[in-house]
Amino acid sequence: MRKSRTKKAVGLLAAVVAASGVAGCSQGSATTPGGGAQTAGNAPVTVRYMNFSSNDDGHEADLAAIVAAFEADNPGIKIAVETVPYADYAAKLQTALAGGTEADVFELEYEPFVSYAKAGVLADITGIDTSVYSPSLIQAYQSDGKQFALPESFSTVVLFYNQDLFDAAGLDYPTDSWTWADETKAAEALTDKDKGVWGDYQPISYNEFYKTVAQSGGQFLNAEGTATAFNDQAGLAAAEWLTGKSGKTMPTDADGANSPDFDTNLFISGKLAMWHMGIWRFSTIAEKAPDMNWDIVVEPGNTQKASAMFSNAVAISAKSQVQDAAQRWLAFYTASQTTIDTRLAKNWELPPVADQSKLDAYVAITPPANRQAVLDSLDAVALAPVVERQQEMQDIINDELAAVAAGRTPAADALANMRTKVDPLLG
Amino acid sequence: MSRAIAVQPDQAIAVKPDQARPSGRCRAALSNLGWVLLFLAPSAVPLLVFKIAPMFASAWVSLHRWNMISPMEWIGWDNYAELLTSPNTWQVFSHTLLYLLGYLPLVYAGGLLIAVALNQRLRARGVLRAAYFVPVVTSWVAVALVWQWLLNPSNGLVNYLLGLLHLPQPGWWTDPTWAIPSVILASAWKDLGFVMVILLSGLQTIPQEIQEAATMDGAGRWRRFWNITFPLLSPSTFFVVVISLINGFQVFDQMYVMTGGGPSGASQVAVGRIYDLAFRYGQAGQASALSWILFAIILAVTAVQMRGQRKWVNYA
Numbered sequence: 001m002r003k004s005r006t007k008k009a010v011g012l013l014a015a016v017v018a019a020s021g022v023a024g025c026s027q028g029s030a031t032t033p034g035g036g037a038q039t040a041g042n043a044p045v046t047v048r049y050m051n052f053s054s055n056d057d058g059h060e061a062d063l064a065a066i067v068a069a070f071e072a073d074n075p076g077i078k079i080a081v082e083t084v085p086y087a088d089y090a091a092k093l094q095t096a097l098a099g100g101t102e103a104d105v106f107e108l109e110y111e112p113f114v115s116y117a118k119a120g121v122l123a124d125i126t127g128i129d130t131s132v133y134s135p136s137l138i139q140a141y142q143s144d145g146k147q148f149a150l151p152e153s154f155s156t157v158v159l160f161y162n163q164d165l166f167d168a169a170g171l172d173y174p175t176d177s178w179t180w181a182d183e184t185k186a187a188e189a190l191t192d193k194d195k196g197v198w199g200d201y202q203p204i205s206y207n208e209f210y211k212t213v214a215q216s217g218g219q220f221l222n223a224e225g226t227a228t229a230f231n232d233q234a235g236l237a238a239a240e241w242l243t244g245k246s247g248k249t250m251p252t253d254a255d256g257a258n259s260p261d262f263d264t265n266l267f268i269s270g271k272l273a274m275w276h277m278g279i280w281r282f283s284t285i286a287e288k289a290p291d292m293n294w295d296i297v298v299e300p301g302n303t304q305k306a307s308a309m310f311s312n313a314v315a316i317s318a319k320s321q322v323q324d325a326a327q328r329w330l331a332f333y334t335a336s337q338t339t340i341d342t343r344l345a346k347n348w349e350l351p352p353v354a355d356q357s358k359l360d361a362y363v364a365i366t367p368p369a370n371r372q373a374v375l376d377s378l379d380a381v382a383l384a385p386v387v388e389r390q391q392e393m394q395d396i397i398n399d400e401l402a403a404v405a406a407g408r409t410p411a412a413d414a415l416a417n418m419r420t421k422v423d424p425l426l427g
Numbered sequence: 428m429s430r431a432i433a434v435q436p437d438q439a440i441a442v443k444p445d446q447a448r449p450s451g452r453c454r455a456a457l458s459n460l461g462w463v464l465l466f467l468a469p470s471a472v473p474l475l476v477f478k479i480a481p482m483f484a485s486a487w488v489s490l491h492r493w494n495m496i497s498p499m500e501w502i503g504w505d506n507y508a509e510l511l512t513s514p515n516t517w518q519v520f521s522h523t524l525l526y527l528l529g530y531l532p533l534v535y536a537g538g539l540l541i542a543v544a545l546n547q548r549l550r551a552r553g554v555l556r557a558a559y560f561v562p563v564v565t566s567w568v569a570v571a572l573v574w575q576w577l578l579n580p581s582n583g584l585v586n587y588l589l590g591l592l593h594l595p596q597p598g599w600w601t602d603p604t605w606a607i608p609s610v611i612l613a614s615a616w617k618d619l620g621f622v623m624v625i626l627l628s629g630l631q632t633i634p635q636e637i638q639e640a641a642t643m644d645g646a647g648r649w650r651r652f653w654n655i656t657f658p659l660l661s662p663s664t665f666f667v668v669v670i671s672l673i674n675g676f677q678v679f680d681q682m683y684v685m686t687g688g689g690p691s692g693a694s695q696v697a698v699g700r701i702y703d704l705a706f707r708y709g710q711a712g713q714a715s716a717l718s719w720i721l722f723a724i725i726l727a728v729t730a731v732q733m734r735g736q737r738k739w740v741n742y743a
Contacts, residue, residue, distance in 0.1 A: 091706040098495035098711070115709070119497040253601050253690075254580040391707045399691040406601065406690060 043076075045325045048103035049333075050082040050096075052089040053153065053312055053349065057284050062346045069338040070329060077325045097121055097317075104320040105330060108149055108313050110140060111386050116315070117143035123316040123323060125150060125330065132335045137352040141313045149313035150334045153349035156377040157211075157308040159183075159300065160267065160275040160285075160368075163293035165190055165197065174274070176376070178300040180215075180241055183274065187249035190273040199249035201263045202276040204242050204401045206394040207308060207384070212238035214306035214382035215299070221385045226426055231419045236411055237302055243405040252405070268292065278310070279374050283347035286367060296368045298377045307377035308384070311352065350374070389425040396421045489716035494709035506716035516717070518692070519700040520724075522607060526696060527675040529611035535667060537615060538622025539660075543652075545623070546630045556627070560620035567617070571684035574613035575600060603693030606686045610694060614681055618674075622667050629663025630656065661740045669732055676725050697721050 054063035060083060067079045082103055084092050090112065096102040108116060116122055124146045130138050137151035159174060166173055169190055174183070187199030202208055209230075210220040218234020221227070230238070251257045251266070264281060266272040268289040276299060285294065299307055314334060316326045333339055340351045344362040353359070356375075363371045387393055400418045403409040409417070489506055491499040510516045545556050562570060577584050578599035586596040597605045633656060641651050679698035682688060688695035688703075695703075697717065705714035 094495050094706065094709070115494070116496065119494065121496050252581075254582075254598070389708065391709075395703075395707075399689065402689065403691045408603070408691070 044078055045076060045322050046078045046080050047105060047322055047326050047329050048080045048082060049105045049314075049329065050084060050093065050103035051107040051314075052084050052086040053107060054081075055083045055085055057280055057348075058287075059283075059346060059348050062342050062348060066333060066336075066339050066342055069336075070332045073332070074325075074328060077328065079329055100319065102317050102319075104322055104326045105314055105316055107152065108315050110311050110313070111384060111390050113141060113149060113313060113315075114143070114386050115388060115390075117141075117148040121318055122148040123318045123320065123326075124148065125316065125327060128327070128331055129335075132354055134352050134354050137311055140311065141315075149315035150330055151352035152312045152314045152334050153343065154309060154311040154352055155279050155349040156310075156374055156381075157276060157278050158296045158298060158373055158377055160277050160281070160294060160296050162267065162270060162273050163295060164270065165273040167293075173295065174297045174300070176298050176373070178297070180300055180302045183300045184245075184249070187245065187274060191249045195271075197271050198251050198266065198273070200245050200274045200276075201250050201257075201266065201272055202242060202245065203258070203263075204246065204398075204405050206397040206401075208242055208276065209238055209397055209401060210385055211299075211306055211308045211382045212241055212302070215301040215304060216241075217303045221387075221426070225385070225387065228419050228422050228426070231415050235415050239401065239404055239411040239415060241302065243401060243411065246405040253402075267294075280349055282368070286347065294367060295370050296373050297370060298373050305380040306382035307380060309378065309381045310384070312349065387426055393422050393425055396425075485715040485718055488711055489713075489719055491712045493711045495705075495711045496709075499712075502712070506713045507720070510713060510717055510720060515700070516720075519695050519697050522694060523676060523678065523696045525607050526611060526614075526678055527672065529608060530614050530675055530678075531668070531671055533611065533615040534618050534622050534671060535664070537619045538626055538667070541619065541623045542626035542630055543656075546627060556623075559623050562617045563620040565617070567680035568684050570617050571613060571681050574609070574616070575685050578609050578612070600686045600694075601690060603690050606690060606694035610678070610681050610685055613685060614678065617681075618671070622671070625667050626660060626663050629660045633659045658741050662742055665732070665736050665740045669729060672728055672732070673725055676721060676728070 049067075051063070054060045063081060063083075067081060071078060089107075093102065093106060093108075102121075125148070128147065128150065130147065133151055134154075137154060138147070141147065141149040141151055161174055163173060166186075171186055171189060174186070183200065190199035191197065213220050213230050213234050216234035216237040218232055218238070219229040222229045246252050246257075251262075256262045263272065263275060263277070264284060267275050267277075268285055270289070270292060279296075285292070298305060314330055316323060316330060320326050334352065340353060340358055343349065343351045344359070344365075347365070350359065350362065359375065363375065365371060397418055400409065400414040400421075404411050404414045488499070490501065490503060492502050492506075493499040541559055545552055545559070549555065578586075580586055580596065580598045580601050583599070586599075589596050597608075599605050599609045637655055637659075638651060641655055646654070677698050678696050679702065682694055682696055682699050683702070686694040688699045698721070701714045701717050701721070704710045704717065
C-alpha cells in the first residue's frame, strides 16, 4: 500500500503545483518601489522612469542623452531608466501596478490612457505650462478636468515607396492625389513573386481597419460610441481592400507576414515596392539601407483622405514618493529644447509642440525628400476609437479580418460577425 | 502486489514509545522538530511563498471583478457562473481535449518505441539516449520556432517532402483545422525523450528471469512483449499518463509561440485564455476563476486515474 499512498500524495501534490503554475505566469515583483522618500535638503532623489519607445528603433542612446542633460540641470535628481520591449510593456506595467512596484514615471499610449486615468493610478499634474504643447494633444490626456499625463510624442502612418522598383518597372511615383485604385494598379505591376518582390504591404489589422473605414467615408463607431457603425458599404470596402491584397500583391502569413520585422526587412532589402508604415521607421531605413532610393506620400484614400495618428504620453504614478522631482523630469522630457532637438535630429517620433515652426528643422532632413507629407498627413486624421474593452475588440477585428484574408469567411459575413461580437463589449 | 509496511514520516522522526518516558519523548520530538523545520525550510518556504500563497490569493481574486489597477469589487460566484455559461470556455476546453487526444497516444507510443529500441545492446546507445533527451531540455521558444519553419505551408521542409511524395500539403499552423495537429507534432517530438527515459527505467526494472522463463516456455518476442514487458511496465506507463495529462491540460508555451491561439482562435487553449483574460483583457478575476476550474478538472482527472490504477497497474 505504501507505493500507492505515496504515489497518490505525489500525484495530488503534482496536480496542485501544476495547477498553480498558472499563477507563475505573473511578473515577479523584484524591483524596489519608488526612489525612496523625498528628503529635505540636498540628498539626491532617484526617479524611476519606465518606457518602451526608446527601445523600438534603437533610441536608447538618445534617451540617455536627454537624461544626462536633465541631470546636469538638476543636480539633486537622478533618473533610473527602465526600458521594456513594446510587446511586453502593457503586461509589465499592469502587473507592476497590481504589485505596487511601478516606476515613478511611466510611458502610456493613448488607448490604454483612458482606463488608467479612470482607475485612479495616475497623479494629477498641476503647475505645468500647458501652452507649449499642441492643444489637441494636451487635451487628449485630460480626464474629468485633470491633466493625468503629458504628451510626449506623436507619429503618423504614411505610404513609403521604393523609387528604384518604380523606375525599373517604368511607373510614375505615387502622389498625394492617388487613390486605392491607383495603388492597386501599381502594386499589381510591381509584384514579381518569382523574384520575391511584392508590390504592397499593409497589416491586416484593427489599426488599419478603422483608418480604411474612414478613408472610405465611413465610421467605426456611432457618434455616441455605443455601437459599431462599420457594417455598411464603407466597412465592406475597407475589409475587402485590406484582405484582397493578401497573396496577390502582398505576402501571406505563410510567406512570413506578421512575424517580427518581416516587412521592415523586406523593404530595406529592396523587395517591397509600397509599404504602409509609421514614420518611426525613417531612422531604421536610413541606417540599414543608406543606398536605397525611397520616399513617402500621404496614404491614398478610397473616397477621402484619412491618416492614422498615434501619440505617446508620460504619467506619474499616484503613489510615487517623489512627485516634485518626477514632475520636473516630465516637463523636461516632454517639452525641453534638448528633447525637441534630439527627437528631430535623430528621427525619433515628433515632439508635441504647439509652435509648428519648431518642426521646420525636421522637414528639412532627407531622406525622405517629401518629409512634408508627415505634416500634411495631419490635415485629415482618423483617430483610433477607444473603448474600455479595447484589446478584446481589437482581437475580434483582427481574427475576423484574418479569416477573410485566408478565404475562410466572406467579407460581408466577417463584418456581421464583428458587429455581433463587438457590440456587446461597448454596452 | 507487495505490501511493504509504510513508514509514516512522524514515526521516522519520533523516538519509539517503548524507549522513552512520556516527558522525554515530548522533548525529543520538540528538539527534532527544530531540525526538521530547518531542513524543510529551503523547499517549504519558496513553495509557500510562490505557490501555496498565490494559489489562495487567486481563489480570493476569483470572487472579484478586478482589472489589476482599480480596487477589487466583490461579485461572489459571478465569474464562475459567467465562465461556465460562456461558449468561449467550452471552446477552449474542447481545444485542450483535442490536443490531449492527439498528443498523449503519440508521445507514449513514440517514447515506448524508442525506449524498447534503446534497451537493446546497441552501439553508441549512450549517445542515442542523450540525443533523444536533448529536445526535453531545449527552450520551448526555440523548438516552436523551428517547428513553425518545418511546418511552413509554402516553404517548410515537411510540405516539401510531402510534395515529393505527391501527398496533400496541409496549411498547418495557418489553417484552423491543422493548427492543433501542428502543435501536437511539435509537442510530442519535444517530450519524446522524457517519456523514453521514464519507460527505459521501467524496462530495466523488469526481472530478466521472467523473460528467460517465458523464452524457455517457447514464448516469442511479441508474446513476451505483450504478456510480460508491457504489463510490468504499467507503473511507468501510469506515471507517464498522469504527468502528461497534467502537463497537457496546461499546454501554453508552444501554442503561444507557434499559433498565438490562432488562426482566429482555432487553437486557443485553457491556459491561453487565462493569459488573455488576465494580461490582455484586464479581467484578473475571471482569469483566476478559470484557473480554479482548470485545477478542479485536473484534480478530478488525476483522482479518477488514481482510483483506476488498481485495475491495470501491476507493481512487480
